[in-house]
Amino acid sequence: MFPKWLIIHWRLLLVLSVIGGLLTPFVLNLYINLLTQTRRYTEIADVPEKPVAIVFGAGLWADGTPTPMLADRIQGAIDLYKLGRVEKILMTGDNGTPEYNEVVAMQLYAIDQGVPSNDIRLDYAGFSTYESCYRAREIFGIETAVLITQQYHLPRAVYICNRLGIDAIGFGTPDWGKFRDDSMRFYTRRELLAVVKAVVQVHILRPKPTFLGPFEGMY
Template identity: 65%
Template sequence: MNWPFLLLVLGLVSVVIPLGLNAYVYAVTYGDRYREIQQVPPQPIAIVFGAGVWDDGTPTPMLADRVQAAINLYKLGRVQKILMTGDNFHPDYDEVQAMSSYAEEQGVPASDILLDRAGLSTYESCYRAQTLFGIQQAVLITQRYHLPRAVYTGRQMGIKAVGLGTPDWGIFRTDSMTYYTFREFMAVVKALWQVTVTRPEPTVIGPFEGGKSGK
């Protein structure tokens, strides 16, 4: 057996297949991903994905940009509600409260903010948005590098989704964006497997108050 040739073929396959899957997700969501707020068609609700908080409980710059985009959409009347979805699985880590507080400080009423404290991943956030919150149509807000997967996953979960991508390359450190982009490259492959093959239930299925686990 020609082992060098076999290894070369396996190496090429391991690159070509992920490249093809990423290209597919990018292409099928292209027409419904927007870069400017003014381009986003009116939607019933915006879904904002968590992206980390500092030790003092304030949003990281990446998360603040996402929430700010939702606030701007809300103030322009492009959305009526905002769903903050993120990680509050442990008592000392609360993404969604940081997101909600940031929006309320800028005049978004608490009554127009929904909180999903068990949005532990893009897949779980979209799953819970549709099944728990009954969302059927929304604009999904995240950085541009993550947006194709988010929109694709939302659609596969039954949400008629469009996306608003906030800036990333040129805004955040190049080494950080290189890492995030490579990780996203592989995350797209995992997402396709989840939505088309395994369809796993989320870690938490029903309502969740935060800071404790359980279904």
């Protein structure tokens, strides 16, 4: 039999471990939000000039057209381009199968809005935020950029890109108040865990992307 004090000791440690595990995602999210606060913008007029805008994929409808979230991201890049705040746009997303091609859909959307095709580059293997940032630096040679995504996702995107060698700022498109509350609750909960994964990736594991390939350069 274990002494009563030892049983109480281990129970306390177990409770504290559980509490610590539950609090970790919230603490890391707060940390990354504070760390990237001065690098994130919600008003397009405030976004500094950068050579490149990086637009992250966010899904397609069954007919191959961008979802509303993705359309907002692309529109943000189009608006920055037309204002002269960026010179080039990198569309990064999922082209894991021939039938599903986010980046071409993103390119066509921007071309339809008047962006010349020679100012758009495509990253067909941006399967995650981490992989998109990694490939932007290693494959496309991007050293500084403005990242475009919804506000809930922007702190993590800016944090990852900065840690992978890109001097990144971000332009956050609307999310809460524009999209359904149940959808935003889902995305926000998922983001809590995604931030934990991001910290492990950039500080401990540093995994290679699914695909690398030869250097392409952005210009």
